[in-house]
Amino acid sequence: MIERSEPVGILLQAVSAVMQDRNRGEIVAVRNVDLEVEPGELLTLLGPSGCGKTTTLRMIAGFQEPSGGRILIAGRDVTHVPANQRDIGFVFQNYALFPHLTIYGNVAYGLEARRWPSADISRAVDEVLELVGLAGFGERLPNELSGGQQQRVALARAIVIRPRVLLFDEPLSNLDAKLRISMRGEIRELQQRLKITTVYVTHDQEEAMAISDRIAVMEGGRIAQLGTAQALYRRPASAFVAGFIGRANLLRATVRGVADGVATLDVQGETLTMPADGVPAAGSAVRVVVRPESIALARSNTAAAVVQSCSWLGDKIEYEVTFAGQTLNVVCFAPTEHETMSPGTAVSVAIPPAAIRLVAAED
Template identity: 85%
Template sequence: MIEQASPAGIRLQGVSAVMQDRNRGEIVAVRNVDLQVEPGELLTLLGPSGCGKTTTLRMIAGFQEPSGGRIFIAGRDVTHVPANARDIGFVFQNYALFPHLTIFGNVAYGLEVRQWSTADIRRAVDEVLELVGLAGFGERLPNELSGGQQQRVALARAIVIRPRVLLFDEPLSNLDAKLRVSMRGEIRHLQQTLKITTVYVTHDQEEAMAISDRIAVMEAGKIAQLDTAEALYRRPTSAFVAGFVGRANLLHATVRSVADGVATLDVGGEMLLMPADGVPASGSAVNVVIRPESIAIGKSGQGPAAVVQARTYLGDKIEYEVAFGGQILTVVRFNPAGDEAVLPGSVVSLDIPAANIRLVAADD
């Protein structure tokens, strides 16, 4: 087994990235970000294109200097330290393999630069190729391997140098859906085996939820929310986070009353009940999030009324679009085999448990 160096924590303190564009002027890619990555943790930067996640990763790596703030790795200020002196491994989106070198040569390259002995290089490369499932592939060229195998080579090259920090920039985006699921499991297993501090960038929320200890959801160069996958899904703090991490219904409502620990919300004349914690005074306009799977459709007259607008059968589930209080909700019913079909035009009642209604801040 590779003798891994002790994991290093990462700290970003007020880090910003400002760029100048000839036509658009000043562009702020990252805005005053504070972030702590614990030793041995896998933290994912998640967000849409242009939110600043890759720029943040590049600043951690040393490929781009921040315009402001400081970056620490293992307590050492590396803000102005070049990438090759930061003790990191980096896995690129496009693999960045040398096409003229064998798989062995690609993986050995970093060790040769560090002037390891031939025997130690041979031992380390053979060991890491076995670790990533490529034992016996050393004499092949990159173009003789599949996309998934090339990604394993890129991963082997990053970890063979025994870095204290491992960075991934959208590493699975070039793979098909089935292979992505397989590879993300392998990456997570390897990270846990080596106990290496890892920062992972992706725009795929399912991928982030599957592999991460914590997720930093980024929006417009800032961290909108940092938490575990479960907390982000169950307790989003903004409409943006709720909509980006999973699917969500965002409703605009008015607080009708708050009494005895229960808040009554008015949604276009229909009433919803939710826990009163954090709900403002009567008359306040609020935004609430309800996950599609938290809503059940029942017979008319048993709860708040809605009208089915569309029905989509997807095998393991049925998705409905329903009009409720002047707004449209998505409702998901899983395992629908044998259920009576609820057709468009049907008047139904919605069963929405109070605990599944979440108050969120509106987007700016």
């Protein structure tokens, strides 16, 4: 069996990455990032292209030195330690398999570089190939395997060296949608079984929510918010996070008043109420965050809201509704035929107070 060492933590202290571009001058890719990855945790760096997530991963791996700050693994300062001395396994986006080597040769490569005895290498490779569901594939070449199978080879090569840290750079982006769902489950199951501290990079919010213990949402080289998928979804700290984790309606509003534990909001002439905790003073401009599935619609001859579009998707209906001069996205799950409201239908909009979150207007 693959030996499990005690899980280790990763600590980033004020880590930055500044690069020089001939045309654009100085580019700050990562800005003073502080981050602690707990031992045995799977933490995902999530964000759009250019947010700094891959650069951060490369600095943890040792492929790029920080311009400032420190990186510690298991309490050891590895900021200037070469990648091959950091005890990490890395799974690349394009798999990076050697096309001229068999699957056995690809997986064995790291062990051969470490000068393991041949018998131990053979035993370890057979074991890890069985672990990733590729027993009996050792003599095949990479081009004889499907994309999902090649991904499993890349994963086997990363874990066969028994790393203390496992790093993934968008590992599923080259797979089709159905296979991505299957592979992310396999990665999560294997990580939990081996208890390897893991940092995972993706731009796919659903992928991040499905596999992560915690997610660090990155924006502009900084961590915009760190937390569990549930916390980020239910309590986003900014309009950016609300829009990046799941779907969200962001409505312009003004705080009308707070009394008896209830806050009243003016949304372009329409009134919403919510719990008063954390609501700023009357007159403050805010953004209202409401998830599409929290909104209820009902036909109404007198309502000011109007259905603009309707998409029937089998298990749900997605609506676009004009409300208070703004567009609301609404999702109705398990719809019945008589519930469907066609474009042009006048509707009332009901938003439960507990479903409303506020973020700063300038976001």
